[in-house]
Amino acid sequence: MKSKEKLQAAATKLFMEKGYEHTTVQEIASLAGVTERTFFRQFKDKSDVLFDTNNELGQGVSAFITDKFEVEQKPLKLAVEGFVSISEFFEGSRERVLARNQIIQSNPDLQERELLKGQVLIASVTNSLSAKYDSDVSELAARFAVEIFHMAFIKWINSTEKGLAEHLLTVYELYENSFCCVD
Amino acid sequence: MKSKEKLQAAATKLFMEKGYEHTTVQEIASLAGVTERTFFRQFKDKSDVLFDTNNELGQGVSAFITDKFEVEQKPLKLAVEGFVSISEFFEGSRERVLARNQIIQSNPDLQERELLKGQVLIASVTNSLSAKYDSDVSELAARFAVEIFHMAFIKWINSTEKGLAEHLLTVYELYENSFCCVD
DNA sequence: TAAAATAGTGTCACAAACTGACATTTTCAA
DNA sequence: TTGAAAATGTCAGTTTGTGACACTATTTTA
Numbered sequence: 001m002k003s004k005e006k007l008q009a010a011a012t013k014l015f016m017e018k019g020y021e022h023t024t025v026q027e028i029a030s031l032a033g034v035t036e037r038t039f040f041r042q043f044k045d046k047s048d049v050l051f052d053t054n055n056e057l058g059q060g061v062s063a064f065i066t067d068k069f070e071v072e073q074k075p076l077k078l079a080v081e082g083f084v085s086i087s088e089f090f091e092g093s094r095e096r097v098l099a100r101n102q103i104i105q106s107n108p109d110l111q112e113r114e115l116l117k118g119q120v121l122i123a124s125v126t127n128s129l130s131a132k133y134d135s136d137v138s139e140l141a142a143r144f145a146v147e148i149f150h151m152a153f154i155k156w157i158n159s160t161e162k163g164l165a166e167h168l169l170t171v172y173e174l175y176e177n178s179f180c181c182v183d
Numbered sequence: 184m185k186s187k188e189k190l191q192a193a194a195t196k197l198f199m200e201k202g203y204e205h206t207t208v209q210e211i212a213s214l215a216g217v218t219e220r221t222f223f224r225q226f227k228d229k230s231d232v233l234f235d236t237n238n239e240l241g242q243g244v245s246a247f248i249t250d251k252f253e254v255e256q257k258p259l260k261l262a263v264e265g266f267v268s269i270s271e272f273f274e275g276s277r278e279r280v281l282a283r284n285q286i287i288q289s290n291p292d293l294q295e296r297e298l299l300k301g302q303v304l305i306a307s308v309t310n311s312l313s314a315k316y317d318s319d320v321s322e323l324a325a326r327f328a329v330e331i332f333h334m335a336f337i338k339w340i341n342s343t344e345k346g347l348a349e350h351l352l353t354v355y356e357l358y359e360n361s362f363c364c365v366d
Numbered sequence: 367t368a369a370a371a372t373a374g375t376g377t378c379a380c381a382a383a384c385t386g387a388c389a390t391t392t393t394c395a396a
Numbered sequence: 397t398t399g400a401a402a403a404t405g406t407c408a409g410t411t412t413g414t415g416a417c418a419c420t421a422t423t424t425t426a
Contacts (some may be wrong), residue, residue: 110294147326
């Protein structure tokens, strides 16, 4: 096991046991059997240990959108379908995702970092949409789609009933029924 | 002049001159003629000096929405009109807002804090909408409205031509024309 | 296989952000 | 004027985060 993974495991364990604020990097490093200095070489700061910088989500959604390049469709619908397409990626790991989410919600620093990660996601989706649509339209669709995903995601981690894909469609329908067309 | 204001002025000046990261709290305090300790009594952390915690924006938008309680209207439209109603509040201060925005965009910590403030705004708007609409509908409308505001805001600080209210309406129309109704 | 490049880690010293405890000053109303 | 309350100063200490350099393990290449 690499030290990066050991640090991530140690950090998660300690954050759950005694809370994020009351866990020092020192302690995380000790539990992982390395030095504090090594922690900061693997992660840019304390909160970084909970976030993967890969943006796999954005990659996946973008790939789907790019793939459907030729299909005639409204941008928001397309983006939401992009999220639906990667929702199976989460299916096995609801428990783990829920635990991680609880840690994040317990601390403002972590919430902030999560939000910044959301911006990266928006940028990805915007970028893939803009091959087909106007740049402002793409950005707005990306932002709305991410909000829909966010809302569906919250519902999903708190429910054992329906899957993420179903929640996504439910929220999208809620949008269509409540917002669309003339008043 | 209260020390809080002196600290804010000093911080803004230094952040513009030498950048956020290269300015220490020590320096800010010295320039303001107080102690580092006093800084941390006025602001919870270094970045806090750039953010007012009043949420005046949220208050204003919420007040408008609550006021239009009886009027029959789609939730997103109502929320956007709420933002339009407070847009004159900004009109005189484009230069200052632009400068502040440039500081924020120069540093991830500040971006994160700005995003967290956005969440507070969303909560306000959601709350005022939910007197009239279903809770999920209210949240979604609030989130979309804040995104529309955000986009209009960016356009506004970079243009001397149109006012914020006009940009808001333009973006809202962009939304209506591109997303609404059946495909 | 031996030598050499390279990636990962340890050690140390230190800057900067932040906090708690207590002393001192300022303010302002009775 | 005085006396309580609010703001500020002082100081010691913890925690986060970084630079510099030495050391070790792993991999590459001759």
